[in-house]
Amino acid sequence: MALLQMAAILFIANALTIGGGYAMVPILQQEFVNHYHWLSNKEFLDAIAIGQVTPGPLTVMNAFMGFKVGGLAGALVAMAASYLPCVIIVTLVTKYYLRYKEIWAVKAGFAAIKPAVVGLLLAVLIFLGHGSIINPLTAGIAAASFALLTFTKIDPSIIIITAGFLGAFLF
Amino acid sequence: MTAVLSLKKIFLAFLKIGTFSFGGVYSMVAFFERELVFKRKWISQEEFVESLAIGQMAPGPPIINTGISIGYKLHKLWGALAATVGQAFTGTVLAILLAAFYLHMQDNPLLQAVMKGVAAAVVGLLASFIYKMIIKLVTGYRSATLAMGAFLALAIFKLNPIGILLAAGALGLVLYRRD
Numbered sequence: 001m002a003l004l005q006m007a008a009i010l011f012i013a014n015a016l017t018i019g020g021g022y023a024m025v026p027i028l029q030q031e032f033v034n035h036y037h038w039l040s041n042k043e044f045l046d047a048i049a050i051g052q053v054t055p056g057p058l059t060v061m062n063a064f065m066g067f068k069v070g071g072l073a074g075a076l077v078a079m080a081a082s083y084l085p086c087v088i089i090v091t092l093v094t095k096y097y098l099r100y101k102e103i104w105a106v107k108a109g110f111a112a113i114k115p116a117v118v119g120l121l122l123a124v125l126i127f128l129g130h131g132s133i134i135n136p137l138t139a140g141i142a143a144a145s146f147a148l149l150t151f152t153k154i155d156p157s158i159i160i161i162t163a164g165f166l167g168a169f170l171f
Numbered sequence: 172m173t174a175v176l177s178l179k180k181i182f183l184a185f186l187k188i189g190t191f192s193f194g195g196v197y198s199m200v201a202f203f204e205r206e207l208v209f210k211r212k213w214i215s216q217e218e219f220v221e222s223l224a225i226g227q228m229a230p231g232p233p234i235i236n237t238g239i240s241i242g243y244k245l246h247k248l249w250g251a252l253a254a255t256v257g258q259a260f261t262g263t264v265l266a267i268l269l270a271a272f273y274l275h276m277q278d279n280p281l282l283q284a285v286m287k288g289v290a291a292a293v294v295g296l297l298a299s300f301i302y303k304m305i306i307k308l309v310t311g312y313r314s315a316t317l318a319m320g321a322f323l324a325l326a327i328f329k330l331n332p333i334g335i336l337l338a339a340g341a342l343g344l345v346l347y348r349r350d
Binding site: 012013014015016017018019020021022025026027029030042045046048049050051052054055056057058059060061063064067068072075076079083085086087089090091093094095097100101104105106107108109110111112113114115116117118119120121122123124125126127128129132133137138139141142143144145146147149150156159160162163164165166167168170171 | 191267281287293294296314318321326336337339
């Protein structure tokens with residue numbers, strides 16, 4: 001039953017992932033952490049980290065969360081449910097591309113959803129920051145990670161792995 | 172290009188792409204182009220650019236979507252599925268292995284220390300991502316109102332994010348009607 005609920009959530013979350021992979025994060029945080037308590041907030045942040053350091057898009061974090069919910073079957077169900085909306089929508093769009101391009105409602109809807117995603121992510125950031133920025137050291141790591149990602153072209157995976165090493169030595 | 176490619180070939184090509192997809196979207200796009208347009212000559216430059224556009228117009232990760240669209244062009248629905256599974260394979264296997272390891276070792280003090288550093292870095296990463304999105308997307312009073320409204324709806328009123336996004340989409344039909 002949990003797997004079915006999880007599949008439904010992931011299907012909806014990915015169908016609404018508009019404006020980059022992170023757009024699914026507020027929905028997943030709400031459902032996986034706040035509503036169903038499948039993961040703690042800390043585990044959720046760790047899942048994001050896993051999604052970042054593994055090859056492929058952030059979506060890979062769903063395999064990690066699915067594994068926590070239902071083992072190997074959970075991970076496979078999670079990935080299938082995550083990519084199913086993409087396969088359905090993209091094949092339809094590819095088939096009817098020339099007509100789809102002209103649909104104003106799609107453009108208008110997307111144009112409004114993208115800034116809304118920014119607002120949601122900001123709320124989630126504050127929420128997640130509370131639990132993980134607990135002292136000057138963690139604040140320093142977060143600030144350094146922010147600065148490096150914003151002002152240099154360093155790969156996020158490298159920053160996450162370096163922060164892991166720092167954590168091992170400093171905490 | 173006229174002969175239909177075998178699903179196995181499509182799967183293997185996308186397995187390679189999915190396995191080496193580090194380094195952000197731009198290096199990924201170049202990698203895609205090199206593998207599929209220049210080396211294998213499966214699709215033309217124009218078809219590639221069209222699939223790239225489709226990847227960004229549909230929900231989901233743009234780079235996976237681009238792969239699905241190319242897979243569909245090569246071998247219809249089965250091609251789309253072969254491209255999806257190929258692209259997702261390596262990351263999924265690694266995530267499962269890491270999850271098994273992580274859950275087994277969760278009480279280990281060293282892993283906890285590592286993950287404290289990692290969690291802090293993820294918060295910074297998320298902040299940087301949001302900062303870039305604000306600069307790119309929040310450009311006028313309509314987008315600023317939508318962003319602020321969504322923020323308040325979740326942070327203060329604790330509304331469901333799915334509902335908030337659907338409401339924003341519906342509002343977009345009114346706000347962006349004439350664009």
